[in-house]
Amino acid sequence: MSVQYLSSEFDVVRNLERCVSCNLCVRECANGVHRIDERSRKLVVDESKCVDCQRCVAMCPTRALKIVKNENSFKENANWSADLISEIVKQSNTGAVLLSSMGAPKPTPVYWDRILINASQVTNPSIDPLREPMETRVFLGKKPEQIRRASDGSLDVSMEPQLVLETPVMFSAMSYGSISYNAHESLARAAQELGVFYNTGEGGLHEDFYRYGANTIVQVASGRFGVHEDYLNAGAAIEIKMGQGAKPGVGGHLPGAKIVGDVSRTRMIPEGVDAISPAPHHDVYSIEDLRQLVYSLKEATRRTKPIIVKVAAVHNIAAIASGVARSGADIIAIDGFRGGTGAAPTRIRDNVGIPVELALAAVDERLRAEGIRNNVSLVVGGSIRNAADVVKAIALGADACYIATAALIALGCRLCRSCQTGRCNWGIATQRPELVQRLDPNVGARRLVNLLSAWRHEIKELMGGMGINSIETLRGNRLMLRGIGMTEKELDILGIKHAGE
Amino acid sequence: MRVIEAKNKSFDVLNDEIYQSGDELKIVECLGQRFIASGSRGKRIVISGVPGNALGAYLAGSEIIVEGNAQDAVGDTMNDGLIVIHGNVGDAVGYAMRGGIILVQGNAGYRVGIHMKEYKEKKPAIVIGGRVGSFLGEYQAGGLIVALGLHKDDKETLGAFPCAGMHGGKLFVRGGLGTVSFPEQTTVKIANPEDLAEIRPLIAKFCETFGYDFAKIIDEPFTLVTPNVANPYKQMYVAN
Numbered sequence: 114m115s116v117q118y119l120s121s122e123f124d125v126v127r128n129l130e131r132c133v134s135c136n137l138c139v140r141e142c143a144n145g146v147h148r149i150d151e152r153s154r155k156l157v158v159d160e161s162k163c164v165d166c167q168r169c170v171a172m173c174p175t176r177a178l179k180i181v182k183n184e185n186s187f188k189e190n191a192n193w194s195a196d197l198i199s200e201i202v203k204q205s206n207t208g209a210v211l212l213s214s215m216g217a218p219k220p221t222p223v224y225w226d227r228i229l230i231n232a233s234q235v236t237n238p239s240i241d242p243l244r245e246p247m248e249t250r251v252f253l254g255k256k257p258e259q260i261r262r263a264s265d266g267s268l269d270v271s272m273e274p275q276l277v278l279e280t281p282v283m284f285s286a287m288s289y290g291s292i293s294y295n296a297h298e299s300l301a302r303a304a305q306e307l308g309v310f311y312n313t314g315e316g317g318l319h320e321d322f323y324r325y326g327a328n329t330i331v332q333v334a335s336g337r338f339g340v341h342e343d344y345l346n347a348g349a350a351i352e353i354k355m356g357q358g359a360k361p362g363v364g365g366h367l368p369g370a371k372i373v374g375d376v377s378r379t380r381m382i383p384e385g386v387d388a389i390s391p392a393p394h395h396d397v398y399s400i401e402d403l404r405q406l407v408y409s410l411k412e413a414t415r416r417t418k419p420i421i422v423k424v425a426a427v428h429n430i431a432a433i434a435s436g437v438a439r440s441g442a443d444i445i446a447i448d449g450f451r452g453g454t455g456a457a458p459t460r461i462r463d464n465v466g467i468p469v470e471l472a473l474a475a476v477d478e479r480l481r482a483e484g485i486r487n488n489v490s491l492v493v494g495g496s497i498r499n500a501a502d503v504v505k506a507i508a509l510g511a512d513a514c515y516i517a518t519a520a521l522i523a524l525g526c527r528l529c530r531s532c533q534t535g536r537c538n539w540g541i542a543t544q545r546p547e548l549v550q551r552l553d554p555n556v557g558a559r560r561l562v563n564l565l566s567a568w569r570h571e572i573k574e575l576m577g578g579m580g581i582n583s584i585e586t587l588r589g590n591r592l593m594l595r596g597i598g599m600t601e602k603e604l605d606i607l608g609i610k611h612a613g614e
Numbered sequence: 615m616r617v618i619e620a621k622n623k624s625f626d627v628l629n630d631e632i633y634q635s636g637d638e639l640k641i642v643e644c645l646g647q648r649f650i651a652s653g654s655r656g657k658r659i660v661i662s663g664v665p666g667n668a669l670g671a672y673l674a675g676s677e678i679i680v681e682g683n684a685q686d687a688v689g690d691t692m693n694d695g696l697i698v699i700h701g702n703v704g705d706a707v708g709y710a711m712r713g714g715i716i717l718v719q720g721n722a723g724y725r726v727g728i729h730m731k732e733y734k735e736k737k738p739a740i741v742i743g744g745r746v747g748s749f750l751g752e753y754q755a756g757g758l759i760v761a762l763g764l765h766k767d768d769k770e771t772l773g774a775f776p777c778a779g780m781h782g783g784k785l786f787v788r789g790g791l792g793t794v795s796f797p798e799q800t801t802v803k804i805a806n807p808e809d810l811a812e813i814r815p816l817i818a819k820f821c822e823t824f825g826y827d828f829a830k831i832i833d834e835p836f837t838l839v840t841p842n843v844a845n846p847y848k849q850m851y852v853a854n
């Protein structure tokens with residue numbers, strides 16, 4: 114007998130009084146947890162393969178299933194948690210680097226939860242969004258510094274290209290390849306209906322989705338997969354990916370096994386060959402080089418599209434953003450430490466980078482101090498979880514937010530964090546046709562529209578409570594925020610007062 | 615043919631003129647203007663003078679002929695077309711190139727053909743007549759890079775660290791390799807006639823363009839470098 118160094122993480126509990134042996138769970142679980150035993154013809158389980166994606170639970174017609182944490186436990190202590198022990202076991206089994214998906218799960222402080230929002234009382238009336246108009250539209254791009262006039266004295270109203278968002282929330286980059294065709298279609302259609310944008314990620318743009326171009330941000334990453342002139346011109350804006358919050362300083366790597374069919378065509382690389390995006394762009398070693406890339410993209414698109422530069426939130430983010438703001442970029446996207454990913458080395462995901470709240474406050478402050486805040490718009494992501502996070506981000510200085518994990522949850526994702534296996538039972542992080550078809554783009558798009566419509570309403574309510582009727586008035590309005598349970602230093606960086614002050 | 619004076623013009627003004635001109639044009643007195651003909655298609659552009667960085671970036675099918683040297687990032691992410699340089703080029707020629715041909719008569723700087731890719735009939739090619747700087751073909755995922763080592767002033771044809779992370783495509787080097795070494799994930803061998811058949815038309819085009827004797831060039835032995843794995847990082851990870 115071989116030694117089983119790790120016990121399974123979950124137990125599959127089947128209520129036999131309810132189970133009608135329809136065997137739906139067998140078909141639903143791509144991980145092969147539920148199985149009919151050849152000999153006994155009975156339903157059996159191999160719980161060691163379960164990732165707790167909750168698919169079988171959600172599909173079971175008699176609600177007979179439950180996935181629970183395995184009660185069997187290591188003898189943990191304050192220093193050696195069960196996670197740490199299992200990681201050591203996995204590495205000593207294989208000699209390999211640990212690879213994880215989705216955002217950092219460790220209990221690093223979430224500053225959103227320590228920030229409280231103001232409301233009007235008595236002297237400054239609040240506004241009822243059901244009765245009065247509330248403006249949630251934002252424009253992303255360079256803003257003119259001063260009023261300009263033509264030689265005949267008339268106002269010069271020309272503007273640098275802008276993105277117009279009906280709600281200050283966009284879907285952030287997820288490549289076709291890391292997520293499915295149907296997931297992309299859901300995002301694209303929802304973005305169109307909502308008057309916002311989704312982002313292709315670095316995997317190119319499937320030809321079927323060119324028609325959503327007016328609501329698409331196309332990404333250019335170090336691997337330049339699927340980047341060509343038509344692609345650049347297809348979107349409403351171009352995003353240069355310099356970094357990602359979940360894995361700052363690390364590139365992307367889509368295994369050859371996922372480079373199949375349409376994914377291979379869209380990325381323009383042969384099937385089965387690894388898609389490697391190195392950590393740096395090998396032609397960008399300085400702000401001057403970045404400027405060259407920004408302007409080459411502007412020229413290739415005849416200066417009609419705003420250029421976004423996406424960077425990970427890291428220690429010197431304020432100085433970095435200041436450089437980026439001078440590179441000619443129109444929008445800076447800052448991706449925080451807790452941002453999601455299809456796959457990232459665990460050690461990087463959990464230890465590299467800083468929370469986006471601190472990064473945003475530091476960047477907004479720095480750009481203002483240098484008098485260049487109007488050169489760029491700021492978009493933050495990683496991770497924005499609800500409408501209150503959006504309102505807090507805008508009050509801290511953001512122009513808009515990026516969401517991805519929240520959008521995937523709306524599509525069915527249950528954060529099982531096994532995207533890298535390619536067997537997503539919800540049809541999201543997979544390319545297997547039988548799994549992909551589980552996600553109906555009609556349903557997916559509707560759920561995303563529902564989510565952001567609800568958020569938009571909540572944003573309006575929160576703004577109304579503060580007596581603010583336009584998102585522009587909220588931006589950088591840090592007086593609307595108070596910290597709770599924070600040190601002087603934290604308050605200082607966030608530029609807010611403590612609750613009660 | 616329309617002639618455009620580049621003197622004292624900024625790149626955006628120059629590009630606007632290029633885009634608005636017909637299909638045949640000549641740019642004279644070019645002096646470092648960047649991004650020339652970026653993303654353009656269907657044109658034939660002759661340049662006299664020295665174009666600046668990112669000449670023909672994202673090129674979508676135009677032909678660019680430079681009657682002299684060019685600077686960095688020529689043909690960055692080029693998709694289709696032809697770029698001919700009657701001189702030397704700077705660094706990062708053909709970064710992430712995925713189609714079309716770049717012919718350089720002289721030497722090239724660092725990081726030639728990094729991230730070059732191919733897909734089905736789209737197969738990019740770079741031919742460098744002289745020497746090539748270090749970090750040639752890093753992460754090459756497809757396409758052809760040919761270094762001819764003509765006029766090399768007794769120096770080695772290749773610089774240091776070629777082909778790191780190579781996982782597709784081919785590198786051909788004419789003549790002796792000298793002391794350069796290749797990474798483990800590549801196979802290095804003397805090219806046989808079948809191997810050479812693939813680059814013969816390319817070399818013929820090079821000779822015709824710059825006036826070299828084809829027979830003389832093809833008679834020297836060539837070394838062929840190919841990757842020996844398509845998935846260099848497969849065994850490196852365990853799911854957590």
Ligand code: SF4
Pocket residue numbers: 125141142143144145146147162163164165166167168169170180538
């Ligand atoms: S992996 Fe998902 S579908 Fe399979 S048993 Fe576990 S929860 Fe159910």
Ligand code: SF4
Pocket residue numbers: 166214215521525526527528529530531532533536537538539541542
């Ligand atoms: S996308 Fe799918 S595989 Fe990834 S965490 Fe969500 S449910 Fe799991």
